[in-house]
Each structure stands twice: as C-alpha cells, then as structure tokens.
Amino acid sequence: MSVKxxxxxxxxxxxxxxxxxxxxxxxxxxxxxxxxxxYTTVDVFTTPExxxxxxxNATGVxxxxxxxxxxxxxxxxxxxxxxxxxxxxxxxKVNRVMYTVWCNDNGHILDDGTLFxxxxxxxxLCSAERQIDWLLDAAIGYDVTVEEVTEQVAALAVQGPxxxxxxxxxxxxxIEQLKPFDIGRFAVEGVxxxxxxTGFTGDLGYEIWMPPDKAEFIWDRLMEAGRLRGIRxxxxxxxxxxxxxxxxxxxxYDFVSAESTVRLGRDRSPLELGLDWLVDFKKGHFNGRRAxxxxxxxxxxxxxxxxxxxxxxxxxxALLYTEESGRQEIGFVTxxxxxxxxxxxxxxxxxxxxxxxxxxxxxxxIYLNRELVWERRMVQAEVVEKPFFAPERRRVTPPAxx
Amino acid sequence: xxGANGATxxxxxxxxxxxxxxxxxACYMQRAGLNVLVLxxxxxxxxxxxxxxxxxxxxxxxxxxxxxxxxxxxMRQLELPKHGLQIIPYEGGCTMMQDGNHLALYDNHDALRRxxxxxxxxxxxxxxxxxxxVMRQCKFIKPLxxxxxxxxxxxxxxxxxxxxxxxxRFHNMGEERMYDTVRFWTMSAADFLDEYFxxxxxxxxxxxxxxxxxxxxxRSPGTAYVLLHHYxxxxxxxxxxxxxxxxxxxxxxxxxxxSFKASGxxxxxxxxxxxxxxxNERVVGVALDSGEELYASTVMSNMDVKRTFLETMDAGDLxxxxxxxxxxxxxxxxxxxxxxxxxxxxxxxxxxxxxPCTRGDMHITDTLDMMERAYDDWKxxxxxxxxxxxxxxxxxxxxxxxxxxxxxxxxxxxxxxYELADGPWTPEKRKAFGDTVIDAIARQSPxxxxxxxxxxxxxxxxxxxxxxxxxxxxxxxxxxxxxLLFNRPIPGYAQYRAPVRGLYxxxxxxxxxxxxxxxxxHNAAQAVLRDLKKVA
Ligand SMILES: Cc1cc2nc3c(=O)[nH]c(=O)nc-3n(C[C@H](O)[C@H](O)[C@H](O)COP(=O)(O)OP(=O)(O)OC[C@H]3O[C@@H](n4cnc5c(N)ncnc54)[C@H](O)[C@@H]3O)c2cc1C
Numbered sequence: 001m002s003v004k005x006x007x008x009x010x011x012x013x014x015x016x017x018x019x020x021x022x023x024x025x026x027x028x029x030x031x032x033x034x035x036x037x038x039y040t041t042v043d044v045f046t047t048p049e050x051x052x053x054x055x056x057n058a059t060g061v062x063x064x065x066x067x068x069x070x071x072x073x074x075x076x077x078x079x080x081x082x083x084x085x086x087x088x089x090x091x092x093k094v095n096r097v098m099y100t101v102w103c104n105d106n107g108h109i110l111d112d113g114t115l116f117x118x119x120x121x122x123x124x125l126c127s128a129e130r131q132i133d134w135l136l137d138a139a140i141g142y143d144v145t146v147e148e149v150t151e152q153v154a155a156l157a158v159q160g161p162x163x164x165x166x167x168x169x170x171x172x173x174x175i176e177q178l179k180p181f182d183i184g185r186f187a188v189e190g191v192x193x194x195x196x197x198t199g200f201t202g203d204l205g206y207e208i209w210m211p212p213d214k215a216e217f218i219w220d221r222l223m224e225a226g227r228l229r230g231i232r233x234x235x236x237x238x239x240x241x242x243x244x245x246x247x248x249x250x251x252x253y254d255f256v257s258a259e260s261t262v263r264l265g266r267d268r269s270p271l272e273l274g275l276d277w278l279v280d281f282k283k284g285h286f287n288g289r290r291a292x293x294x295x296x297x298x299x300x301x302x303x304x305x306x307x308x309x310x311x312x313x314x315x316x317x318a319l320l321y322t323e324e325s326g327r328q329e330i331g332f333v334t335x336x337x338x339x340x341x342x343x344x345x346x347x348x349x350x351x352x353x354x355x356x357x358x359x360x361x362x363x364x365x366i367y368l369n370r371e372l373v374w375e376r377r378m379v380q381a382e383v384v385e386k387p388f389f390a391p392e393r394r395r396v397t398p399p400a401x402x
Numbered sequence: 403x404x405g406a407n408g409a410t411x412x413x414x415x416x417x418x419x420x421x422x423x424x425x426x427x428a429c430y431m432q433r434a435g436l437n438v439l440v441l442x443x444x445x446x447x448x449x450x451x452x453x454x455x456x457x458x459x460x461x462x463x464x465x466x467x468x469x470x471x472x473x474x475x476x477m478r479q480l481e482l483p484k485h486g487l488q489i490i491p492y493e494g495g496c497t498m499m500q501d502g503n504h505l506a507l508y509d510n511h512d513a514l515r516r517x518x519x520x521x522x523x524x525x526x527x528x529x530x531x532x533x534x535x536v537m538r539q540c541k542f543i544k545p546l547x548x549x550x551x552x553x554x555x556x557x558x559x560x561x562x563x564x565x566x567x568x569x570x571r572f573h574n575m576g577e578e579r580m581y582d583t584v585r586f587w588t589m590s591a592a593d594f595l596d597e598y599f600x601x602x603x604x605x606x607x608x609x610x611x612x613x614x615x616x617x618x619x620x621r622s623p624g625t626a627y628v629l630l631h632h633y634x635x636x637x638x639x640x641x642x643x644x645x646x647x648x649x650x651x652x653x654x655x656x657x658x659x660x661s662f663k664a665s666g667x668x669x670x671x672x673x674x675x676x677x678x679x680x681x682n683e684r685v686v687g688v689a690l691d692s693g694e695e696l697y698a699s700t701v702m703s704n705m706d707v708k709r710t711f712l713e714t715m716d717a718g719d720l721x722x723x724x725x726x727x728x729x730x731x732x733x734x735x736x737x738x739x740x741x742x743x744x745x746x747x748x749x750x751x752x753x754x755x756x757x758p759c760t761r762g763d764m765h766i767t768d769t770l771d772m773m774e775r776a777y778d779d780w781k782x783x784x785x786x787x788x789x790x791x792x793x794x795x796x797x798x799x800x801x802x803x804x805x806x807x808x809x810x811x812x813x814x815x816x817x818x819x820y821e822l823a824d825g826p827w828t829p830e831k832r833k834a835f836g837d838t839v840i841d842a843i844a845r846q847s848p849x850x851x852x853x854x855x856x857x858x859x860x861x862x863x864x865x866x867x868x869x870x871x872x873x874x875x876x877x878x879x880x881x882x883x884x885x886l887l888f889n890r891p892i893p894g895y896a897q898y899r900a901p902v903r904g905l906y907x908x909x910x911x912x913x914x915x916x917x918x919x920x921x922x923x924h925n926a927a928q929a930v931l932r933d934l935k936k937v938a
Contacts, residue, residue, distance in 0.1 A: 009754060009756070009757075010508075010512075010513045010516040010517060011506065011508055011513050011517070011754075011756070011757045011758060011759070012756060014508070014510040014511075014512040014513035014516070015512055016512075016516075035512065038512045038515065038516075106578075130515070130526075130527045130530075131527060132523055132524050132527050133524045133525075133527045133528040133531065133598075134527075134531075136524060148523060259530065259531060259534070260530060260534055261534070262534060262537045262538050262541060263541070264574055264575060264576045264579075
C-alpha cells in the first residue's frame, strides 16, 4: 500500500508524510512528531541522548526529505546561480556540492543551503524555505528553468563514524572514494541512488537521494546493513544537538529569512552571521554585493559567535550583558547545548560590536526551572572559536570503518 | 443620578447618536467625570453595529456583521467583556469559481500553502511575502489609530510633536518600506496584487476587501489602502483576524451602552435631534424633533459630516468654505445587505465535503474583471448584475443567532447604488435587487433558495433611512487618501473640533475612519477632555 492512499485531503491533514513515514511511525516510541517544512517528521524516536550518541559513536539515520529542493536547469544555470548566491559557482565542478547563502539586494540573507552540480547545466538547490517566487523573479533574463522537486526525491542522511562501512555493506561499492562534498551514483540491488558526502552533523557522513517509490526498500536494506554497527533512526532533537556542536546555523533559530521579517533590524547579513568565507567579492556582481561591500568597509554592528558558557546549564534564550550587574545588554543566545562529546556548555549567540571579538567575556542571564521554582543565574561566557567539534574523520578519505 | 426622564437634568455633554463611536466617546467622557447624555433617533442603540430580531427566533447583525477593527485598548479600558462582549474568531474563507473549482483560505499555514498551490505553486509561496508586506504596513499604521492626527500646517507644540512621532515611526520602517507605504496608499488593489500573484482566482479573492464599502473598483487607484484598512485589526493579537461578536454586532453597542450606564451615563432612545443650537458662535445645546430643547456647553455629533453640518445646522452658523468642502466630501453609497434566515445549511457544489472553509467568509467573484464589471454597473446607476458578495453563516459558530439546525446568513453586497438611473427605489426594485443576489448565490448552491425562510433586503437608500448614514456609505465617507488622516473629514478640521466652539465630531467620518473600530469615538473624547482640561 502506498503512503499516498492513506492520506486525507489537505484541509483535514495539512502536513505531508514523507515516503519513510510508515517506517518512522513503527520506530517512534513516543509518537512525537513535529511539523517541518510542511511535513510531519519525528522529533524523538527513543531518547535524544541515545540518538545523539548514535551519530557521534555509530550511525544515525535522519529523514531529510522535507528539505526543499529546486532543480535549476538550462544553458544559463551556472550564470544565474552565480548571480543569486554569494559564493563563486563557476568553481563548482560537476558532481560536487557547495554550502552557500543567498541575499536580497540589501545584502540580507534570504536562506542558506547546499548547491549540487549534477551535470554541465543542471543543479539542485536545497534550502530551508520555500521561495519559488523569489527564484523565478531572480531568473528574469536567464535561459533557465527553476522547478521545485521536493516531493520527487526522498532523502536520508546517514551520519557517524560507522556510516561508510554500513553504506559499503548496503552495496554502495566505491563510496569510500568520495571526498567531502563529492557526489556519486550507486545501485542497491538494481535500484539507482545518488550519494553525496554531505551532512548537517560535522561528522563523517553521507546523504542518500532516491526515488520516493524506492524509499521503503532502501530504508529496510540500510537498517539491515547497519544492524551490527549500531545504526538507529534519529529525530530532529538529536540532529539539533550535533549541528550546534558543528557550529551550523538553523534557520528560524539562529536567523530569520529577510523574506519574512516584519520588524526593522531583524534581517541578517552573511557577515553578521560570521559567514564571511562564503562571500566572494572577487567573482563579479551578485545579489547584495554592493550592500555587503559597504557593510564590510563599515564593519558589522553585531556578529553570530560561539560561546563557552560556565556551568553546565544550557543558556537557552539567555540575554547577554557586559557586566554581572546586567546593566548593559549586548546580545542574546540563539542556540544552546551542553555538549556531551566536548564536555562543554556551548552556545551560539548574536553579540554586538565590539564584544564579539574572540576571547571577549560576557555575562549570560540563565533561568532555571527547579521543580517549578524559577532561579536566575548570571554566568560568565567567553567568545570562542567554532566549530566546537570537528573530528578529523569528517575529512579523511577513504574513511575508517568505525 | 440622572432620572429616567433625563430632560430636566443639566448635562456637561450631549452626544447626538448612539452609534458605537458615540457610545465609546460617551463612556470615556462619563468616566472622566463629565455628566453625559446620549440622544438616539432610533428606538434602539448601535447605529450600524446592531442586532435585531426580524423573524421569530433569529437574530440578525443587520448592518456590520464581522468584527476585527474594534481596538483592544477600548474593550479593555471600558470593561466591555464584563458587560457581555465576546469576540470569537472565525476560520478561513473561500471563493467559489464559475467552473466548479474553488480557492479556500485555511488558518493552518501548510493547508493554505497546499491549497493555493492547486492554483499556482508560485502564488502559494508569494503569499508569505504578501502577508509580510501587509503586516509591515499595519505595524506602521496601527499606533496612529488612537491618536489625533496632527495638522501639518500648524506650529502648535502638540502638532509638531505628533508629526515628529509619525515621522519617527515612518523612518523606523526603513527606506524600502517607506517607499512601499507611499505606493500602498495610492495604488489600485489590482496593481498591488499583481506585484505578488499570477493566478486570477488568488487575486480576486484578496481584492475583495479592497472594494468593500467603497465606490471604487479593484482597478481604481486608492483601493490598495482600503484592503489594508481591513487588515488593521486583530483578535487576541492575531493581526488581520476577523470574528463574530457573540450575539451579533449589536453586542458591541449593547456592551458599550451597559458600560456607559454603569458609570452613570444616560441614554435616550427615540430622541431625534433636529438642530444644534448655536449662540454667539458657540454651541449651547440641541433641539429635538418634538420641539424639546436640551442644553449643554459641549455637544458631540456621532452623525456623518454631511448630516451634521448640512442637515442639522443653520448654514449661517458655519464658514462658507468649510460648508462647501462638506458638500464635496465623498460619501457615495455602494453597498447593500441581505440578512437571511435559513431552514438548514446550504450545500455548495464547488466546495469539497468536510472542508471547514464555509465557516468563514464566502465569495462567488472569481476574477478581477468580474469584479470590475460589477463596478461598471454601479457607475451606470444600476445594481451589479453579477454582484460581489461577502457572505457568512455566523450561526455555525455563534449558537445565539438561530435555532438548532437552522442558520442565519449575512450577505454583504457590492455594488448597489444609492440613486438608480431609472428613478427612485421602490419596493419592487428592492425585491429585484434581492433576487439578483439570491440568484447569484443559488448558482453555487442548488438547495439555497428552498432553505430561505425570511430575508431582509437593504439598499443604500434603506441604510440611509434606517441608520442615518448619508447615501448609505458604510464608512461615513470614503477611505481614500484625500479623505484620510489630517484630511479626514475636512482639511484643517481633522482634530474632532467643528468650526463652532463646543461642537465636536466623533463619527466614522473622522480619523481613522469607518468600521466598528471605536477609534474616532475614543479620539474625540480625548479632544474634549483636553479642551476641558480633564486630562493632563
Ligand atoms: C451594511 C453595513 C455593513 C457593514 N459591515 C461591517 C463589518 O462587517 N465590520 C465592520 O467593522 N464595519 C462594518 N460596517 C461599517 C461600520 O458598521 C460603520 O462604519 C460603523 O458602525 C459606524 O459607526 P459610527 O458610530 O461612526 O456611526 P453610526 O453607526 O452611523 O452611528 C450614528 C448614529 O447616529 C444616529 N442618528 C443619526 N441621526 C440622528 C439624529 N438626527 N438624532 C439622533 N441620532 C441620530 C443613528 O441612528 C446612529 O445610531 C458596515 C456598515 C454597513 C452599513
């Protein structure tokens, strides 16, 4: 029975189900589903801790089908994308992936995502937000077609130290040759899949792209292949923990798309988010370039940084101050985590100039709920390097088996 | 305490008209320690915010029918919930199409995106940008609603300060949005919607609120603002949400009346004012149709400007240029209303079974052209042959409006002229107008006609006669840029004060305009209190 047949009309069941939904439901012990980009997805299967350690110790499997995907095709596709995004797309070779952001004319981020070059004139843009109207408007004057293909592709992230070994067991012969950001094409018992050495965990890992009607087949084979090497399905809570360790940004948490801000000053530029390395001023004109050149000359007013926070209580939503007295507010935490791997209390935060400099000391106001009694703590935090966790294995080719 | 006959008592303020704005103003002034008398021509209060029972066991919201604009500050300060007011949001809405398809609006964002995608994937995503831009403009305008508009030509400290306040807010929007504002206030709804959407049905659906109550078509410049005017309200902080007042829109006026009386105020119904009494350029009271005279040094008119100055005052008491501008004030009637008692729920051929969209506002105009054609009829002096309707069945949500299983349906109709090209309105023509509307609805619902138990049909002419709104204009004057902010109602007289000392205006003719909002009443009361030094 196909998943589609069990679906009710959108006005009764607004969220879509991914092709892995039935499998996910079988494994989810809490029935804890959350809405993500129009789909219902698992938040926690068993416990966030177990799922977190699957990624850092063995292999976690995450259903990333809801990630919005656009197919961009045509003789001008490369030039179009180069106009759109901040990095130099001309440098992206066929079968390679790049992480990038794209901005409006004011140099404010519309979204971040990954760009896949699948052929000479064919790309995929994977993003968090739906934005076909923007992408089509930006395509005026270019010989390209832009098409949303989210529902045409099913995808699994297979991440962790044993992921390469498991994928070899699955039959992805030669997967160990993929370097970070490489794309390869494989077959599992005759079913063609695409694999990229990409992920949102900062660890060794791959993303497997397949036709939706083969999704359950691949899932079953993959789980069987990984049985002896600790494979387990993970939900979005565990993923959020590993991405904070990796210093990756989460839209809606660490920044809001300039497409959806209502208040002034809520938009963020790539320079403010510490993504200077993604902005290629030398490649020629691109959307937002003028504004970014000016901002760079002027210096950013605030910046997203990593914090090492004293104590072991995550500084969720904490306001930041210059002094313990809390007189001068200078920023706020956007993501926070006690990192079980680094054994550090870490956070991502937006901090005003000049306090975002490496080594700056700030104070975080943390509220703790202790058996329904709220307590307030002022704890010191230091601006530190990101990522917090960057194991060598994420880069080594061929990777070790475990 | 004022006696029931009230007449022998002296009052600090007389408010003429117990429309919701008159009542809001009366409440604030009474609470500030003034002794206030409200005089209402009809034998019920509320003006265009009224609930009446014209068919056994049914209650109609005879004029206004949905609530969003009523300022939450007013509800709270005047303790309207304590006096029985409850606003219940309704969900969604739809436009039924001539080809049997439809566009539904769902509260759930994902359902809405998938619904719009059925018509255009691009529009589904453009919708978020559209909502964002509308929200940005609302954020700018909203704080201006409960403030007296500054006179830009004045050098008074207060005016300059207010101008600075607006200027600062405007500047705080950021450059791009400032440009947008200027465009927004002057564009046509069609041009505005074209900037976001490609699908005709999506544009037609959203254009609806740009023509409601307005003698303009979706392609007329200025209608983009009218659209915005309908987004300015909120329910429990959900901006742009609309709902029902439990018990019909009369519940708003009744709660105001109750709050007013609880603070010691007096209302006299069936007391029609024939004249504002003026001595030595100063108002001294009013004369009633009965000949009775009542005196107060402050008098406030809840009537629209035309009725106030052209019909209830001697021309000799007013400056000529002012009078001339009052004469030219645009207050063209363009809307009709049907209130229908139904024996059951209509079936809609275009709507899939189980869709909740019929619990919201329903429409049957599926292209901008069709809407513009409806306007063309109005220009030619006839009611629209294919009218735009804003129809709701509140009894699906509010159990107080109809017996179980039966339903009250409110049908707002655009366009219907005040004056017909072929001579005055007659009962036959009124019926023909009603039939045109009923036939149009019946095209989408095979069982609709057979369910009708009773219908109240109201043309602009009826609305003028019954509610006192000149030409039946629902906003007491059109909401176009030339008649907004410091130009509303008359340039130089936007601060609620008439050219005669002691006389004030508080109806929807004043800033920020029409709708059941209460803001004009609130602002007018503040003007009086400032003048009488009742507030700092
Ligand atoms: C058919 C229709 C539908 C509408 N739909 C909506 C809606 O759904 N939502 C919304 O927000 N707005 C709606 N409106 C607009 C809104 O109802 C009005 O803008 C608003 O109610 C006007 O209130 P007001 O107090 O300014 O004036 P009014 O309500 O016009 O009050 C004026 C009062 O003065 C009285 N009066 C007149 N002459 C005299 C006299 N000589 N002596 C004593 N008293 C006198 C009248 O009887 C009346 O009570 C609608 C209006 C109409 C007509």
